[in-house]
Amino acid sequence: MFIGIIFLIIGLFAIIVAFRQRKDRLWFALLAIITLLLSWNQAGTYARHKSNHLKDVMSTKVVTRVDSNASKLATSLESKNSKLESTLSSRSSSLKKKAGSLHLSIAKSQSDTSKTSSTPSTSQAELATKQYAGQQTITINQNEPDFSNTDLSTSRGAWQTYGNLDSYNRVSAANALLNKRLMPKTERESLDVDPTGWHNKRTSNGWLYNRCHLIGYQLTGQNNNAKNLMTGTRSLNDPEMTTYENEVAAYVKENKNHYVRYRVTPVFRRTELVARGIHMEGQSIGSNAVHFNVYIFNIESGYTINYQTGTSVKK
Incomplete structure (x- = not known):
């Protein structure tokens, strides 16, 4: 820009001299034209530079504004x-608790319709005294x-019944005459x-219970049935109970005509909320292919x- 101003001054000076000088007027006029053209060229260059700089600044501002808006x-x-996830998690937890309460409520309100399911001669009180x-x-x-x-009769075909929850919401005996038609055809939920x-x-092995x-x-395909679920240790459930199941x-x-009379009785001491063990009995009808009467300690x-509350400590 500075050079352009100098050219402009020289050009104006050359014009003035050209008008006053007759002898070298042509040369001064030519000098004036050349310097004015150079001044014009410098002005154009400066203008383009300014324009490009302004565009760059505006572009930067737009990008910055866009980036700022995008960040916000x-x-x-x-x-x-995050709020939605928290809300959904809270609602899921709430629904799960309500579902559990509903299962317990249904289980307590339903009456046990089975009249043919006998109780074992070995009493719960007797089994509850056993020590691991x-x-x-x-x-x-x-x-x-x-x-x-009567327990071994197949006149009714396959069936299953679950005892009512007691006053402490604890499960009682579950009985069944098992057959292939009772087995589930869908995956467990x-x-x-x-x-x-x-x-x-x-x-260290996963979960305690x-x-x-x-x-x-x-x-039988029974899953979220509060009358069929109890708090049991991992080892009680698998491998001990699973072996017999x-x-x-x-x-x-093996055969659609195979039946097994089956009974599982949880054993509690007095008012304890966790069973001391499980009494399992099984007898195949017409053979001794399945034949057992066992007690499994819930340890x-x-x-x-702490069987009274279900809490525990590592030894």
């Missing part, structure tokens, strides 16, 4: 998404199941019932369980 929008969306001595599963009555002829004494915690089905899902399932699957190696 992203922050707003992230905040809304290193063997989790022990035989009862020399492994002879305690079913009457997640459980949302919290049985009495449910105070679960992580262990399982929601244990009295009669396994693979046998798999034996029964394999036999029932977990390395943990001391």
Whole structure:
């Protein structure tokens, strides 16, 4: 820009001299034209430079403004998404609790319609006094199941019944005459019932407790039935109970005419909310292919369980 001004001054000076000088007027006129053209060229260059600079500045401002707006929008969306996730999580937790309460309410209000399901001669009180001595599963009555002829009748076909919850919301005996037609044809859904004494915690092997089905899902398809679920240790559920459930399932699957009389009774001491163990009996109809009467202690190696509340401490 400075050079352009100098050219302009020289050009104006040359014009003035050209008018006053006759002898060298042509040369001064030519000088004036050349310097004015140079001045014009410098002015054009400066103008283009200024224009480009202004465009760059405006572009930067627009980008900055767009980036700022995008950042604000992203922050707003992230905040809304976080609030939505929190709300959904809260509602999911609330619905799960309501579902669990509903299952318990239904289970308590329903009456037990079974009149043919007998109770074992070995009483719960007697089994509740037994102490774990290193063997989790022990035989009862020399492994002879305690079913009457009426219990073993197939006149009604396959059936299943679940005892009512007691005044402490604890499960009672579950009975069935198992057959292939009772077995589920769909995958098991997640459980949302919290049985009495449910105070679960992580262990080195996974979880301390399982929601244990009295009669396994693979046998009858019963899942979120509060009358069929209790707080049981991982080892009680698997491998101990699962071993007998798999034996029964394999036999029932073999033939549509195979039946197994089955009874599972939780054993509690007085008002304790967690069962001391499980009494399992099974007898195949017309054969001894399935034949057992066992008691399984509800214990977990390395943990001391407070059966009154369900809390526990690591040894």
